[in-house]
Amino acid sequence: MTRTTVRSVSLGVLAVAAVVALGAGLLVGRAAAGGPSDPAAAAGQAPVAGSRIDVIVKATDSEFWQSMMAGSEKAGADLGVQLGLFGPTSETDIAQQVSLVENSISRGAEAIVLASNSSTALDDVVNRARAAGIRVITVDNAIGAQSEGFIGTDNVKAGQQAGQRMCDLLTRQGNPAGKVLHESAVSGVQVLIDRFEGFRSGLAAGCPDAQIIQTLVNGNDLNTAVGQVNDALTRTPDLAGIFADNNTSGTGTARAVGGSGRADALAVVAFDSDPAEVEAVRSGAIDAILVQNPFFFGYQGVVEAAMALQGSTPPVNLDPGAVLVDASNVGDPALAALLDPPTTTG
Numbered sequence: 185m186t187r188t189t190v191r192s193v194s195l196g197v198l199a200v201a202a203v204v205a206l207g208a209g210l211l212v213g214r215a216a217a218g219g220p221s222d223p224a225a226a227a228g229q230a231p232v233a234g235s236r237i238d239v240i241v242k243a244t245d246s247e248f249w250q251s252m253m254a255g256s257e258k259a260g261a262d263l264g265v266q267l268g269l270f271g272p273t274s275e276t277d278i279a280q281q282v283s284l285v286e287n288s289i290s291r292g293a294e295a296i297v298l299a300s301n302s303s304t305a306l307d308d309v310v311n312r313a314r315a316a317g318i319r320v321i322t323v324d325n326a327i328g329a330q331s332e333g334f335i336g337t338d339n340v341k342a343g344q345q346a347g348q349r350m351c352d353l354l355t356r357q358g359n360p361a362g363k364v365l366h367e368s369a370v371s372g373v374q375v376l377i378d379r380f381e382g383f384r385s386g387l388a389a390g391c392p393d394a395q396i397i398q399t400l401v402n403g404n405d406l407n408t409a410v411g412q413v414n415d416a417l418t419r420t421p422d423l424a425g426i427f428a429d430n431n432t433s434g435t436g437t438a439r440a441v442g443g444s445g446r447a448d449a450l451a452v453v454a455f456d457s458d459p460a461e462v463e464a465v466r467s468g469a470i471d472a473i474l475v476q477n478p479f480f481f482g483y484q485g486v487v488e489a490a491m492a493l494q495g496s497t498p499p500v501n502l503d504p505g506a507v508l509v510d511a512s513n514v515g516d517p518a519l520a521a522l523l524d525p526p527t528t529t530g
Contacts, residue, residue, distance in 0.1 A: 231494055232263055232264075232265055232490040232493050232494055233263065233264035233265065234264065234265065234266060235265045235266065235294050235295065235490065235493050236265070236266045236268070236291070236292060236293045236294045236295075237260065237265050237266070237267055237268070237293065237294065237295045237296070237297065237486055237489050237490070237493075238267075238268040238269075238270060238284075238288040238291075238293040238295070238296050238297070239252075239253060239256040239267065239268065239269050239270065239296075239297040239482065239485065239486065240270045240271055240281060240284050240285060240288070240296060240297070240298050240299065241253055241269075241270070241271035241299045242271060242272075242275045242281075242299045242300075242301050242324070242325075243271055243272060243273060243274055243275045243277075243301075243404075244270075244271040244272070244273055244529060244530060245273045245274070246275070246431065246432075246458075247431070247458050247459065247527055248431050248456055248457075248458065248478050249271060249299065249478065250527035250528055250529055251478040251479045251482070251525040251526065251527050252299065252323070252478040252479065252481045252482035252485075253269045253271075253482055253527070253528050253529070253530055254479055254482065254525065254526040254527050254528040255478065255479035255480060255481060255482025255483035255484075255485075255486075255525075255526075256269065256297060256482035256483065256485060256486045257269065257482070257528055258479075258482075258483055258526075259482065259483040259484075259485075259486035259487055259490075260486055263486065263487070263490050265486065265490060267486070268288070268291075268293065269528070269530035270284045270287075270288075270530070271284070271299075271530075272284070272301070274404065275301050275369070275370060275404045276301070276370060276403060276404055277301070278301045278302045278305045278306070281300065281301050281302075281306060282305065282306060282309050285298065285306065285309045285310065285313060286309060286312075288313065288318070289309075289312065289313050289316055289318065293318060294317075294318060294319065294493055295318060295319040295320070295321070295489035295490070295492060295493055296313060296318055296319070296320050296321070296489070297320075297321045297323060297482070297485035297486060297488075297489050298310070298320060298321070298322050298323065298327075298331075299322075299323040299324045299325060299481070300322060300324075300325045300327050301325070301373070302325075302327075302372075302373070303325060303326065303327055303328065303372075303373065303374040304327065304328050306327055306329070307327055307328045307329040308329075310322075310327060310329040310331065311329050311330075314329070314330070314331075319332045319489055319492035319493055320332060321333045321334070321335065321485050321488045321489045321492070321498065322334045322335075322336075323335045323336060323481045323482075323485050324336045324337075324375060324481060325373065325374060325375045326374060332488070332489075332492040332498055333488045333492070333498035333499055333500060333501075333502070334500065334501050334502070335481055335484050335485055335488065335499075335502045335504070336375075336481075336501075336502075336503065336504075337476050337503060337504060337505065337506050338503045338505070339375050339376075339378035339379045339382060340378045340379075340381055340382040340385075341382060341506075342379065342382060342455070342474050342476075342505075342506040343378060343379040343380060343381060343382020343383040343384075343385075343386065344382040344383070344385055344386035344389075345382075345386065345474060345506065345508055346379070346382070346383050346386060346427060346453045346455070346472075346474050346508075347382065347383040347384060347385060347386020347387035347388070347389070347427075348386040348387070348389065348390060349386075349453050349471070349472045349508060349510075350364065350383070350386075350387050350391075350394075350425050350427060350451055350453050351386070351387050351389070351390035351391035351394065352390070353425065353451035353453070353471055353472075354391055354394060354424055354425055354451055355390070355391065357424065357449075357451065359424050360390075360391040360393060360394060361391070361393035361394055361395070362394055362395070362422075362423075362424025362425060362451075363394075363395050363397045363420060363422060363423050363424050363425075364387070364394055364395065364396050364397065364423075364424060364425040364426065364427060364451075365396075365397060365398055365400065365413070365416050365420070365423060365425070365426045365427070366380060366383075366396055366398065366399040366400070366426075366427050366429070367400055367402065367409060367412065367413060367426055367427070367428045367429070367433040367436065367437050368380070368399055368400065368401050368402070368429050368430075368433060369401070369402060369403075369404045369429060369430040369432050369433050370401065370403065370404055371401050376429050376430065379429045379455060380399070380427075380429060383427050383429075384396065394424075394425075396427075397420065397423075398416070400412040400413075400416065402432065402433060402436065404430070404432045405432070406432055406435060406436050406439075407436075408436070409428075409432055409433050409435070409436020409437065409440075410436045410439045410440050412436070413426065413436060413437050413440035413441065414440045414443075414444070417440065417441075417444050417446065423450065424449075424450065424451060425450060425451035425452065425453070426441070426450060426451075426452045426453075427453050427454070428452070428453070428454035428455065429454075429455055430454075430455050430456055431454075431455070431456035431457070431458040431461060433454065433455075434454030434455060434456060434458070434461045434464070434470060434473065435458055435460040435461055435464070437452055437454060437469075437470070438452070438454075438460060438461060438464035438469040438470050439460075439469075441469045441470075442464065442467065442469035447467075447468050447469050448468070451471055452469065452470045452471050452472075453470075453471060453472045453473070453474075454470050454472075454473050454474070455473065455474045455476075456473065456474075456475065456476065457473055457475045457476075457509070457522070457523050459524070461473050462509075462514065462523050462524075465509060465510060465511060465514045466511070466514055466515075468511070471510060471511075472508055472509065472510040473508075473509050473510075474506045474507070474508055474509075475506060475507045475508075475509050475519075475522055475523065476504070476506050477504055477522060477525075478525065479525040479526065480504055481504075484502065484504075488502075507519070507522065509523065
C-alpha cells in the first residue's frame with residue numbers, strides 16, 4: 185500500500201491532531217449540545233457511541249504501553265465507545281498477540297487498535313479481521329497487512345537525532361572515534377531496526393570514525409540488559425558510549441552505568457521515558473533520551489478507529505515525532521505531562 189506520510193506534527197501540538205480528527209465529523213451536533221465547552225454532551229451524541237473498539241498493546245507490564253492504554257481509555261470515555269484493553273505481558277509473546285486479535289474477531293469487535301510485536305507475524309490475522317469487516321488502526325510498528333491508518337514515530341529520523349547527539353557527546357569528550365555499544369531489546373522488529381539504521385547514519389555524519397563494536401539483544405528483559413552492559417563495561421574498559429534502543433534497554437543501561445562509577449566518562453543515549461530513565465537523565469546515568477508520546481498513540485488510535493467506523497478517512501500515516509530530553513530540559517514544566525503521563529493496566 186502506498187503511504188502518504190503526514191509530517192510536521194510536533195509533540196507540542198499533538199492535541200491538535202486529536203482535535204482535528206474529532207472535528208472531522210465524529211462529534212456531530214456539537215453546537216446544539218452546548219458547544220466546545222461541553223465535550224461530554226457532544227461525545228454522548230457521537231454516532232460512534234456504543235461501538236466496540238479493542239486496543240491491543242505490545243505488553244501490559246510496560247509503563248510505555250500502560251500509558252498508551254490510558255490514552256485509549258480517555259478517548260473511549262470521550263467518545264462513549266465500548267473499549268477493551270488487551271496485551272500480552274511480554275513484547276516477545278507474538279503468539280499471544282495473534283490470539284488476542286482472534287479473540288477480538290470472535291467477540292465481534294468493530295475496530296481494533298493494534299501495536300504489533302512483529303512486522304509480519306500478525307499479517308494473516310489482521311487480514312482476517314479486515315475481511316470480517318473490522319477496521320484496523322496500527323500503532324508504533326507498521327505491518328505488511330493493510331490497515332485503515334498508521335500512527336507512529338519516524339524511527340529512522342528519531343534514530344538520527346540519537347546518533348547526532350551521541351556524536352556531540354563523544355566530541356565533547358575529545359573522543360569522536362570512540363567505541364559505542366548498541367544495547368537492543370529484540371531482534372527483527374522493524375521499529376528497532378529503523379532506530380539503529382538512523383542512529384548509525386546520524387553518528388557517521390559527524391563522527392565517521394566512531395565504532396559501533398557490538399549489538400547485544402536482551403530479549404526485553406531488564407536483568408539481562410543490566411548484566412550485558414556490566415559485562416561490556418568490564419570487557420571494554422575504553423568503551424565511550426552506549427545506545428539503548430527502548431525503555432528496557434535504557435533502564436538496564438542506566439542501572440549498570442550508575443553502579444559502575446563511569447557515568448561521567450560514558451555517553452549514553454536511549455529511547456523512551458520510563459520513570460527510571462527520566463531519573464537517570466536527572467542523575468547523569470543517561471545523557472539524553474528520545475521521548476515519544478504513547479498516551480497520544482492510544483488516544484489518537486481510538487479516534488481514528490472511530491473515524492473509520494463512521495466512514496471518514498483517517499490519516500494514512502501520522503508521525504507525532506520525538507523530543508530529545510537531556511539535563512537542560514528534563515525539568516521543563518512544558519514536558520511534565522510527556523515525561524510523567526497517566527497509565528493504566530486495563
